[in-house]
Amino acid sequence: TQLLEQSPQFLSIQEGENLTVYCNSSSVFSSLQWYRQEPGEGPVLLVTVVTGGEVKKLKRLTFQFGDARKDSSLHITAAQPGDTGLYLCALHISSGSARQLTFGSGTQLTVLP
Amino acid sequence: EAGVAQSPRYKIIEKRQSVAFWCNPISGHATLYWYQQILGQGPKLLIQFQNNGVVDDSQLPKDRFSAERLKGVDSTLKIQPAKLEDSAVYLCASSFTGLTEAFFGQGTRLTVV
Numbered sequence: 001t002q003l004l005e006q007s008p009q010f011l012s013i014q015e016g017e018n019l020t021v022y023c024n025s026s027s028v029f030s031s032l033q034w035y036r037q038e039p040g041e042g043p044v045l046l047v048t049v050v051t052g053g054e055v056k057k058l059k060r061l062t063f064q065f066g067d068a069r070k071d072s073s074l075h076i077t078a079a080q081p082g083d084t085g086l087y088l089c090a091l092h093i094s095s096g097s098a099r100q101l102t103f104g105s106g107t108q109l110t111v112l113p
Numbered sequence: 114e115a116g117v118a119q120s121p122r123y124k125i126i127e128k129r130q131s132v133a134f135w136c137n138p139i140s141g142h143a144t145l146y147w148y149q150q151i152l153g154q155g156p157k158l159l160i161q162f163q164n165n166g167v168v169d170d171s172q173l174p175k176d177r178f179s180a181e182r183l184k185g186v187d188s189t190l191k192i193q194p195a196k197l198e199d200s201a202v203y204l205c206a207s208s209f210t211g212l213t214e215a216f217f218g219q220g221t222r223l224t225v226v
Contacts (some may be wrong), residue, residue, distance in 0.1 A: 006155075033214075042117070042204050042217025043156070088155050092212060098168035099211045101146065103155035 003027070004104030006091055012110040016078055023089035024071045030092075032072050034063055035103075037086040042100040043103075079111045115139065119205050119218035127226055131193035134221045138186070138207030145182055146215065147190050148204040156204055162188065163211065195225045 004074065005024045013019055035043035047056050049072060051111045056063045059086035060083075062075040076083055086106045092099040118137040126132050136144050143164050148156035159178065161169040165185040173180070177196070182188040192199055202220040 041219055042206065044213045044216075044217070048214075086155075096162065098161060100158055100161060100169055101206075101208075101211075101215055102158065103148075106153075106155045108153065 003093065003102055004091065006087075006089060006107050008107060009105065010110075011109050012112065013079055015080060015111055015113050017111075018075065018077050019075055019079060019109070020075045021109070022071065022073050022088055023104055025091075026070070028069050030069070032065060033090045034072070034074055035088040035090060037088060037106075039085070043086075043088055048055040076109075079109075081111045081113050084111050085111060117205055117218035118209055119203075120222055121221055122219065123222050123224075125224045125226060126195055128197055129194040131191065132195055132223065133189050133191045134189050134203050134223075135186045135203075136190070136205030136218060138188070138205070139216055142207035142209050142216075144208045144211045144215075145188050146204075146206040146208075147180055147188070149207065150202045150204055150220070152201070159190070161211070167209075192223075195223075197203070197225050199223060200225045 007022050031070050033048045034046045047063045049110040052069045053067045054065040060077045064073045086108050088103050088106045090103045120135050145162040147159045149159050150156045159173045160180045162182040165182050180190045202222050204218040204220045206215040208215045
């Protein structure tokens with residue numbers, strides 16, 4: 001069972017459209033990170049959300065952390081081909097004395113020109 | 114600041130052969146991760162080091178995979194013998210501590226034929 005479920009798995013849209021992708025868990029978590037991975041590259045951190053109900057904006061990207069801290073969403077306004085990539089949510093979970101960085105299954109976004 | 118360096122970028126081997134991947138993390142980063150990423154999926158943590166000690170290797174198939182981080186800097190991941198299902202991208206990441214942003218290398222794409 002995946003700790004983090006992401007939806008949709010695939011999304012293909014036209015340039016200029018808006019979209020929202022989701023990250024859900026059955027557990028409450030203290031913070032959550034969103035990464036974007038472009039083809040042939042490693043994931044790159046976009047944002048960390050910490051507080052329930054928190055909203056963060058990064059240009060055309062809006063990140064929201066659910067009030068109950070069990071879900072998060074990423075909204076992109078007026079998508080551009082450069083937004084194409086794999087969007088991953090991730091969280092640190094306790095594993096013994098360490099904190100593991102665990103990823104969801106990802107949403108593969110394709111923005112067509 | 115130099116990023117996380119990985120080599121080789123690509124490797125094709127026959128099943129039952131052995132292979133090794135190398136990672137040089139960002140200078141000063143204590144935490145080093147190795148992830149396996151199957152095409153279209155999120156990265157799966159294989160092993161996490163804190164300096165030169167293993168803090169989590171619960172998802173490492175220890176009958177065929179091994180990893181070391183001598184002197185708490187560079188790391189190598191080895192597969193011996195390889196199976197077809199090991200075909201994936203192997204990502205190395207590092208972070209200053211286990212709770213800060215993780216920086217990823219470009220990965221090594223392994224194809225087992």
